[in-house]
Amino acid sequence: MNCVEILYVCHGGQVDQFGRCVCPERYTGEYCWDRICRPPATPSYGMCCCPPATYGDFCEHDLIFPINNTSVSVVPIETTTKFAQQHLSLLIIVFTVFYYIERFFD
Structure with a gap:
């Protein structure tokens, strides 16, 4: 395998100096394609499966539900999310919010 092939398969x-991939932050594996998800999220098919009330590429964002109010706050954390993945994350947030509002306020 030459240098061009190595650069092509290494994510990032x-x-x-030994020809091994150097993974960007939050990635691991021989070719750096495996995400390091924030616990208790689990990696699946190159993505993180987030538990309820969390979202983001690595499940790094938390939804905060106020006790006596129906509004929702989002704790922002800088991420490298691509445009399409941001929309998917937003849809997940909206559906999660509606689920909890219906569950806790009805």
């Missing part, structure tokens, strides 16, 4: 395109 970085290799060390």
Whole structure:
């Protein structure tokens, strides 16, 4: 395998002096394609499966539900989310919010 092939298979395109992939933050594995999800999320098919009330590429965002109010606050954390994945995350948030509002306020 030559250098061009190594750079192509390494997510992030970085290799060390021995030709091994150097993973970007929050990625792991031989070729850096496996996400490191925030616990208790689980990785599945290259994505993180987030538990309820969390969202984001790595489940790094939390939804905060106020006790006596129906509004929802989001705790922002910087992420490298791509445009399409942001919309998917937003849809997950909206459906999660409606689920909890219906469950707790009806």
